[in-house]
Amino acid sequence: MAYFNLSFLALLLLLLPPLALLLILYLIVRPRSVKIPIKNRHVFITGGSSGIGLALAHHAASEGARVSILARSVDKLEEAKNNIQLSTGIDVSIFSADVRDYDAVSKAVEEADPIDVLIVNQGVFVPEELEKQGLDEVKFMVDVNLIGSFNMIKAALPKMKKGDSVPRSIALMSSQAGQVGIYGYTAYSASKFGLRGLAEALQQEVISHDIHVSLIFPPDTDTPGLTEETKKRPQLTSIIAESSGAMKAEAVAKKAFDGIKSAAFIVPCNLEGALLSIATAGMSPQRSFVMAFVEVVAAGLVRLVALFFQWNWYNGIHMWHAQNEKLNYFRSNFDSTALSFYSLYFGYIWVAGQQLLAAALHHLVHCKGTSYTAAVGCGILWFFESLTFTEGGFGYRIRTEHHLAFGIWYCLRKLVFLPPPFYLKLRLLSFQGIWYVKSSLLTLMDTGSCEIILRIKRFGISGLFFKTYVQKN
Ligand SMILES: NC(=O)C1=CN([C@@H]2O[C@H](COP(=O)(O)OP(=O)(O)OC[C@H]3O[C@@H](n4cnc5c(N)ncnc54)[C@H](OP(=O)(O)O)[C@@H]3O)[C@@H](O)[C@H]2O)C=CC1
Numbered sequence: 001m002a003y004f005n006l007s008f009l010a011l012l013l014l015l016l017p018p019l020a021l022l023l024i025l026y027l028i029v030r031p032r033s034v035k036i037p038i039k040n041r042h043v044f045i046t047g048g049s050s051g052i053g054l055a056l057a058h059h060a061a062s063e064g065a066r067v068s069i070l071a072r073s074v075d076k077l078e079e080a081k082n083n084i085q086l087s088t089g090i091d092v093s094i095f096s097a098d099v100r101d102y103d104a105v106s107k108a109v110e111e112a113d114p115i116d117v118l119i120v121n122q123g124v125f126v127p128e129e130l131e132k133q134g135l136d137e138v139k140f141m142v143d144v145n146l147i148g149s150f151n152m153i154k155a156a157l158p159k160m161k162k163g164d165s166v167p168r169s170i171a172l173m174s175s176q177a178g179q180v181g182i183y184g185y186t187a188y189s190a191s192k193f194g195l196r197g198l199a200e201a202l203q204q205e206v207i208s209h210d211i212h213v214s215l216i217f218p219p220d221t222d223t224p225g226l227t228e229e230t231k232k233r234p235q236l237t238s239i240i241a242e243s244s245g246a247m248k249a250e251a252v253a254k255k256a257f258d259g260i261k262s263a264a265f266i267v268p269c270n271l272e273g274a275l276l277s278i279a280t281a282g283m284s285p286q287r288s289f290v291m292a293f294v295e296v297v298a299a300g301l302v303r304l305v306a307l308f309f310q311w312n313w314y315n316g317i318h319m320w321h322a323q324n325e326k327l328n329y330f331r332s333n334f335d336s337t338a339l340s341f342y343s344l345y346f347g348y349i350w351v352a353g354q355q356l357l358a359a360a361l362h363h364l365v366h367c368k369g370t371s372y373t374a375a376v377g378c379g380i381l382w383f384f385e386s387l388t389f390t391e392g393g394f395g396y397r398i399r400t401e402h403h404l405a406f407g408i409w410y411c412l413r414k415l416v417f418l419p420p421p422f423y424l425k426l427r428l429l430s431f432q433g434i435w436y437v438k439s440s441l442l443t444l445m446d447t448g449s450c451e452i453i454l455r456i457k458r459f460g461i462s463g464l465f466f467k468t469y470v471q472k473n
């Protein structure tokens, strides 16, 4: 009995602090939780003719809202209007305006019904390193994403304040790149970080009018905008952005509306987004006492996870540059016709030396017999290849086997000895592999002094291999 009482007491003592914290948070979180209705309300979406905005419009219509969309292209607006009407039977009002043009935006708001839910979603993104990017593009992103949002909100606010006594919402489409700066997104991230300042301050200004601000943070989302973007996105931007995966526009729209309806200030869209939101909670309001509890309790741990992400990203950036340096070295050496064979020859010796050194170091550090043998084996194969490169058949026989052995050894080495990000390293590896094959072929073709016969031959179960036979004229 006494034993039971004691353990009961211990349990109570253990539970008391978290329960007390929950209670305190329940009492203090501000602004208070509120529900924003969508059905029969007027939802106005900028950038509603494409991608996430279009998915938001569909979603709002399917929940029985009256929907208006604003964008520049009338054709795209008409098409969106017809699509939504066809699938939901809801009539959509369309407004053609550039958010950068305050007068045009005011006119649209004037013509529209009073707005209950304003979703400022328009956005443009042209990723590039700042050094290469034109200032016109920087200004373009800041103008459309940030100043355009100011124009829209400033135009809509007076009428929104005067509405009936039902809670209203202003939602802003940010991006996970608006929570953490990402390589290639200096201007884009800045424009989206700007929205956060706008939103935090605005919430304090409009709370007394029962208007509630939401900030939505999607990861990469499959939209026409993203398709365009990925055509010119720096490889590193993609590698880092991929840490958060990709979503469908409909899924983002669903998360966005869940957030808007519960008047959440921060609206993450996936698991990484939830982590990111806890890591960057800062001084943002939090209406949910449960989420507030998670933020308080998990803060230290999530910060640690964030630092691991940074570790991963900076390693990726470092490796990418190292790889690029090698690439440039070979490229510049391959350019000259006379030197091309020799540079390839020296290039291989150089790599062979590297491999042998790596193998030796590896052995010193790990003392693992098998990987040592494989590594040395590969190194020797590299070396042989470099010696026999200009001799024709022999070199290429070795090359085939060496590629297989090298590939397996490399994968094993990456898998066993180098922890995350495995996929990142594999990417760089395949990048390197493809480059080796491509550049050697290109060089040989460039010289014009040799005849190339490219044969694809199947080796039993080992798959497809490229064999190149070179003969000097
Ligand atoms: N796709 C993604 O990976 C992610 C996107 N986001 C954000 O989501 C939002 C929507 O992106 P997404 O759906 O991919 O983009 P899309 O390019 O597919 O669509 C953009 C929409 O904005 C409109 N628009 C663009 N410029 C203006 C302007 N100056 N004035 C008025 N309307 C304009 C476009 O119409 P028109 O050209 O006719 O004007 C279109 O309707 C953006 O704010 C973006 O930053 C956030 C995270 C990830």
Ligand SMILES: CCCCCCCCCCCCCCCC(=O)[C@@H](N)CO
Binding pocket: 125, 175, 176, 177, 180, 182, 218, 219, 220, 221, 226, 229, 240, 241, 242, 243, 244, 272, 273, 275, 276, 279, 302, 303, 305, 306, 309
């Ligand atoms: C505790 C820490 C957890 C960290 C998880 C971090 C994941 C961050 C990835 C950032 C992805 C940015 C995508 C931007 C997409 C976008 O806006 C463009 N496609 C343009 O539209």
